[in-house]
Amino acid sequence: MIMYRALLTVSAIGFAVAAGANSLISPGPQAKIARSNLSASPTFEWNKLRYRGGKNVEIWTMDGDELNKVSFYGAIPVGQPIFREADKKNAPLPRVTANMLITDIPALLESTYRVQLNTSQMSIDSQEPTLVAGYKGIKFTYSFIRQDDEVQRKGEAVGAVVADRLYLVTYEAPAIHFFDKDVEKFRQLVTTLKI
């Protein structure tokens, strides 16, 4: 039964890949990112993945999302998880809650990853206040290992809760070589965010 289910999954994923159409993000203003009122104005070319991972999620990459990935989470309301839940019944994700403090944002991301991506080793490595599109928010760095590939990845993110909605933008890449290679492009992108 499990084998049968696995084969079904393989064919379903194969279909998704065949039907997928990623698109080019040209330098210049980009509105309605993650189907929300989040916008940015990149100065480099990015690729936007057709795969989104959630209703208000958008993923950009340069060399493929396993190597460098920017995820936008736009205007996630109270009561919603940041990802689409892979197994809502047995592994429900934590939700955005009312009155979140800035330090609750990295904790929400960590718990979400631990449940959905099985990152049993994950740490938030630094947290400091920042302005996100002019709103008071948090900038934080983190590192994690997924159980499936055991690659040490690093992440950097900015997040803010504006009018009871969570805005979060993360950059992730393997700690070896790739993280440092493109992190400045991410930091530049963050300076252009608008809500």
Add this chain to the structure above:
Amino acid sequence: MEADEAERALRDSPLTIRDEALNAYVRRVLCNTVGQDRCRSVRIYILEVPALNASMRPNGAMVVWSGLLLRVRSEAELGSVLGHEFAHFELRHTLNAFKRARSTTDVMAWLSVLGGMSNTNTSLSQLLLIGSFYRFSRDQEKEADLLGLRYLAASSYPTIAASQIWQHMMEEADATAIGRKKKPRQRYSAGFFDDHPTELNRAIYLADAASKAKGGNEPRISGHQAGIAKFLPLFLADQIKLNDFGGSEYVLGQLASATGWTGELLYARGELYRTRGNPRDLASAAQFYDQAIKAGYTTPEAKRGLGLSLLRNGQVTDGKAALTEYLRMKPDASDAKAISALVTN
């Protein structure tokens, strides 16, 4: 050969906990259970994975997940699980399971590639497939249960421990369900254990067998507590971040039933309530941190948790005072700048 390759991956995995004392403790319990001669052939790998599981590879590599160490309450309970896994090895069950292994690994490789291309998380599928890789028939499970029980009967541990584990698993499954506002399960089966006899069945036939062969009378609860003491904070933190309020509360309650509510457990309970973050949770969390501090748990993190709970619950002055104390105790904390901003605003 394949098992040896898999063992090399285990040896080098960043998830493997290499702490000598913890490994020596688990080995001691295995040896106490199955006997000094038998246990010599086993290599133990403890992985930081917060779920209850252990498995045995056909070449003598035993894998123990950290979630098991957090949940068993005594050396006897741990010994009964390790003895059960060792019984599969002695009965050559894993070798037979290997005959169907090749096709499973091929599917796993494909899932990895396709998952990477489409950004689909394949880790869960992999865990499921690995589960099928080493799964046994119900008859084999029962056979291993009963041989495991014979090991216990010959050891200083009481045999009733084997049945108690399944009882606790059912209670935890119920607590998880209730915490998620679902009906407690009528039929007890969870994840990896789907192919095993149901927990209820197991609890019953193991209790019955235990009444006929009682074994020793030393469960050694304090021995287990001492064995995992250094890692308890890590295992608790891993558990609390899993968004399983009911299950985590049950696990904490079980630990407290053995030791009382220590400062360490109260702190973890505060973290659990603060993480869920409903208004009433925040008030409870503040109480638990407060009790932890009064019980002698004086780490900076207790002040941090207390301050954040109070602040989020609208008790601004007291919250800021606790956070200021945290910053005084740990000025170079990785979140010092963010906490400082909360105090200033």
